[in-house]
Structure formats: C-alpha cells, structure tokens
Amino acid sequence: MPQAKFLEGTMFSSFSSFFSQFDRFVFNKFENEDLKLSNFLTFNAKPVFASFPGTSGDDILDGTAASDTMAGYGGADTIHGFAGDDIISGGIGNDSLFGDEGADLIYAGFGADTVRGGPGDDTILGSNAADVMGDDVDTLFGDEGADLIYAGEGMNTVHGGPGADIIVGADLGEGMGDGNDTLSGDEGADRIYGFGGDDAIAGGAGADFLVGGDGDDTIFGGADDDTISGGAGMDLLTGDLGADLIYGGADIDEIHGDEADDILLGGAGDDMIQGDAGDDKLYGGDGLDTLWGGVGDDIYVGGAGADNYLFKLTDGMGVDRVSGFTVGDIFTLEGFGFATPGDAFPFITTLGSNVVYEKDGIKIVFYGVTEAVVESALVLTVPAELPTPEKAVVSEGDATEWSLDSLAPDRLAQFLSEVEVMKAEYIEEHDIGDYYHGTDFMGDVDPYIAETFGLI
Structure with a gap:
C-alpha cells in the first residue's frame, strides 16, 4: 500500500481538496488536537493518526474514526482506538487498551494489562514478560468478532467473546507459554490451545x-x-452438553462425557473414563483404566492393560456392550446383589459366541468370551449380611468386537492432524513481527516504539 509519511514539524494549512497517489498518510508525533479530520474537506486516501510515543506517565490516548497507530510507552495508560483498524501498544505499565470498532491489532506490552478488542475481527497479543521482568498477568477480551488472541507469558485470563475465536495460551515472541492460563471461548465455534502450564479451558x-x-x-x-x-x-x-469427542492423550486423565452420545478415548496412562448420560463409546487405550458408561446404552472397549469395567444398578435400564478383553480385566457390578452366595451368577446366559448378563431391565453383552471367563471376572456387590465374593480376573480370551478405529473412524485422526496444523500455523511459523508489517514510520521514533512495532 503506497503511503506518505510526514516528519515532525511539517506545516499544513487548510485546503478544500487534495489529490494524491498515496493510499495512506502516517502522521508521526502529532497531537490529535493539532490535526483533525475537520481540517480537510475531501480525502483521496485514508488518514492514519499515530499518537506516539506517549510519555513515561499515565497517558490517555484517544484515536479517531480513521485507522490509528498508538503506543503508550511507560505508565498506566488508557488507550481507545475508536473506529477504524487500529494498531495499539500499551508499552510498560498496567494499561487499559480498547480497540473499539474495527479489526484492531493490540499488543498488551509489559505489565498487568486489560485489553478489550471491541466489535470486529481483532488480533490481541498478551505480554511478553520474559523479555523484561517477571511474569505479567493480563486480562484479554476479544468481544464481538472472530478474534485471534495470544495470552502471552504469565498467568493470563482470556475471553474470546461472541464469534469463532482462536485463542493460544502462549507468548508469540518466545514460542512458549508456561503460565497457568484461564482461556474461555464463550460463544462461537472456538479453537483454543493451552500450550504449557496448568490451564483452565x-x-x-x-x-x-x-x-x-x-x-x-x-x-x-x-x-x-x-x-x-x-x-x-x-x-x-x-x-458437558453435545455429542463430544474427548481424547485424554498422555498420562493419567479423568474424562467425563456428561450429556449426549459421547466418544471418550483414554490414550496412554491409567485413565478414569465416565460416560454419564447418553449412549457413549468408551475406549481405555493403554494403561490400567476404569470405564463406567453411566446411564444409556454404552459400548466399552478396554484396550491394552488390565482394565476395570464398572456397571451400576442405579444407571437404570439399558443395554451395554463390552469387548476388547485383556488378561487381568475386572468387571464390577455395583448394587445388583443376589439372594444367596450360591446364586451369584443366576442371570448369565450364552447366546452364540456372546455372553449376556441381564437383570432388572439391564443387559450387559460380553463379546467373544465364554461364560466361565465372564463369571470368573465378575465382582458383585451384595447386601451387608452376605459375604462378598473375592475379585476375579479374566484368565483367557482376547476377542474384540470393536476397535478404536470403529469407535471413532475419522474424527480422531482428523482431530490429531488439526492439532499439528494449529501448532504450526499459529505458533511455530510466526513471531510478533509478522503482525506489524505493512506500515512504516518516519521521524524521530523512539527505539522502544520502533522495536515494539517491528520497525528495527
């Protein structure tokens, strides 16, 4: 975009019409009250007002209806971009930055800042605290629009607001994010990546x-x-609500589907997987997992490792299906009970190659194992006056009716691929300078401001 830049001290007088080959004017180090849109009746280009640098004190900088560029420098500054696609930097200090209307670019700078993007598709960059001193704590609001927000270093809070937002809990300048961030997408189909730290998303x-x-x-x-x-x-x-796909990944995870028909995948580690309501599919993966489908007609696949399959009478009527047995698996039926110790397994029948446990409207179908194998692995809870049978484990059989691929044939592979794409696109291939290209400045620009906006 062709631009004209004016040095500090350039004199202007009023005129009624001005024509230029330039698309944009950048006025550097002018006070807003000294240069107003009302001075010009006709523009053939977009004026850009650059109210910078501020001072080392607590500045109040207000933009215009055009696309402004402002930096607070030091102090606890308050900056409003107002209308237009503004570029705002808070500088050092605990700043309050408001993009207002327009697709704004806001850099919080150093300090415990509060940023509100306002309406429009904004890009917000949190503090790069590692470059100066300590860890800053920023509060960033995207507000309306499809916003791109980097939380930065430190323990930051981000709210995307309405719109399909992209939120990354990392510092773009350092390519890392070890702070314990709180990241909320709010309304819209959001994409959130916590990066390092113990994040709440x-x-x-x-x-x-x-x-x-x-x-x-x-x-x-x-x-x-x-x-x-x-x-x-x-x-x-x-x-929570919705038919969710949840993948635990590495280490020991606790997974809850809550409402609707969920696909819950444990991954590595000794996971606790609970379907809750809905017709859920539970896959333990590696490790010694505990699988509890809850209410609804659920599918259990233990995967590798000796898993514990939990069924409760209080889950109500339904048909649960179990496959993927491994030596050492345990099946616990809580609350079913039996009349006498000799009647421990009166509700088991064999149907073809499957074994069915059915009682009080609850049916559990075990695929690919014999009745003896299932009986040896069942653990029933009984009334207090009766003895509790010892836990037994599966000693044979490893038939699988379902596999991970059959439970989530496309969504998991696509999801894992998208994770890598997101890391590359929004973290590994960018730095702060990528978001400041396209506008140059002339005049006596402070070195801090020049570095902030990627000019040196």
Whole structure:
C-alpha cells in the first residue's frame, strides 16, 4: 500500500481538496488536537493518526474514526482506538487498551494489562514478560468478532467473546507459554490451545476445538459438539452438553462425557473414563483404566492393560456392550446383589459366541468370551449380611468386537492432524513481527516504539 509519511514539524494549512497517489498518510508525533479530520474537506486516501510515543506517565490516548497507530510507552495508560483498524501498544505499565470498532491489532506490552478488542475481527497479543521482568498477568477480551488472541507469558485470563475465536495460551515472541492460563471461548465455534502450564479451558457455546497441551489442564466443553484433547499431563476433561469427542492423550486423565452420545478415548496412562448420560463409546487405550458408561446404552472397549469395567444398578435400564478383553480385566457390578452366595451368577446366559448378563431391565453383552471367563471376572456387590465374593480376573480370551478405529473412524485422526496444523500455523511459523508489517514510520521514533512495532 503506497503511503506518505510526514516528519515532525511539517506545516499544513487548510485546503478544500487534495489529490494524491498515496493510499495512506502516517502522521508521526502529532497531537490529535493539532490535526483533525475537520481540517480537510475531501480525502483521496485514508488518514492514519499515530499518537506516539506517549510519555513515561499515565497517558490517555484517544484515536479517531480513521485507522490509528498508538503506543503508550511507560505508565498506566488508557488507550481507545475508536473506529477504524487500529494498531495499539500499551508499552510498560498496567494499561487499559480498547480497540473499539474495527479489526484492531493490540499488543498488551509489559505489565498487568486489560485489553478489550471491541466489535470486529481483532488480533490481541498478551505480554511478553520474559523479555523484561517477571511474569505479567493480563486480562484479554476479544468481544464481538472472530478474534485471534495470544495470552502471552504469565498467568493470563482470556475471553474470546461472541464469534469463532482462536485463542493460544502462549507468548508469540518466545514460542512458549508456561503460565497457568484461564482461556474461555464463550460463544462461537472456538479453537483454543493451552500450550504449557496448568490451564483452565472452557469452550462455551458452539462446536469448539480445545487442546490442553502440556501441563495438568482442566477443560470444559460446554454446549454443542466439542472436540477435546488434554495433551500431556494429568488432565480433567468434561464434555458437558453435545455429542463430544474427548481424547485424554498422555498420562493419567479423568474424562467425563456428561450429556449426549459421547466418544471418550483414554490414550496412554491409567485413565478414569465416565460416560454419564447418553449412549457413549468408551475406549481405555493403554494403561490400567476404569470405564463406567453411566446411564444409556454404552459400548466399552478396554484396550491394552488390565482394565476395570464398572456397571451400576442405579444407571437404570439399558443395554451395554463390552469387548476388547485383556488378561487381568475386572468387571464390577455395583448394587445388583443376589439372594444367596450360591446364586451369584443366576442371570448369565450364552447366546452364540456372546455372553449376556441381564437383570432388572439391564443387559450387559460380553463379546467373544465364554461364560466361565465372564463369571470368573465378575465382582458383585451384595447386601451387608452376605459375604462378598473375592475379585476375579479374566484368565483367557482376547476377542474384540470393536476397535478404536470403529469407535471413532475419522474424527480422531482428523482431530490429531488439526492439532499439528494449529501448532504450526499459529505458533511455530510466526513471531510478533509478522503482525506489524505493512506500515512504516518516519521521524524521530523512539527505539522502544520502533522495536515494539517491528520497525528495527
């Protein structure tokens, strides 16, 4: 874009019409009250007002209806971009930055800043605290629009607001994010990547794509059909409303489907997988997992490792299906009971190659094993006056009716691929300078401001 730049001290007088080959004017180090749109009756280009640098004190900088560029420098500054596609930098200090209308680019700078993007598709970059001193704590609001927000270093809080937002819990300048961030997508189909640290992530309304990354994360999907991965660390993952796909990843995870028909995949580690309501599919993966389908007609696949399959009478009527047996598996039926110790297994029948346990409207179908194998692995809870049978384990049989591929044939592979794409696109291939290209400045520009906006 062709631009004209004016040095400090350039004199202007009023005129009624001005024509130029330039698309944009950048006025550097002018006070807003000294140069106003009302001075010019006709523009053949977009004026850009650059109210910078501020001072080392607590500045109040107001933009215009055009596309402004402003930097607070030091102090606890308050900056409003107002209308237009503005570029705003808080500088050093605890700043309050408002993009207002337009597709704004806001860099929080250094300090405990509060940023609100306002309406429009904004890009917000949190503090790069590692470059100066300590860890800053920013509060960033995307507000309306499809926003791109980097939380930055430190323990930051991000709210995407309405719109399909992309939120990354990392510092773009350092390519890392070890802080314990709180990241909320709010409304819209959001994509959130926690990166490092023990993050708290909430998707809110919309079909969200949520990744915890490294650290012990807590992720809550919210409404609609979410896709969730804990990544590395001991994570707590909850789908809430909607038919969710949840993948624990590495380490020991706790996974809850909550409402609707969920697909819950444990991954590596000794996971606790609970389907709750809905017709859920539970896959333990590697490790010694505990699988509990809850209410609904659920499918259990233990995967590798000796797993514990839990069924409760209080889950109500339904048909559960079990396959993927491994030597050492345990089946616990809680609350079913029996009349006498000799009647421990009166409700088991063999149908073809399958074994069925049925009582009080609850049916559990075991695929590919013999009745003796199932009986040896069942553990019934009984009334207090009767002896409790010792736990037994599966001693033979490893037939599988379902596999991981049959439970989630496309969604998991696509999800894992998208995670890698997201890391590359929004973290590995960018730095802060990528977002400041396209506008140059002339005049006596402070070195800090020049570095902030990628000019040197």
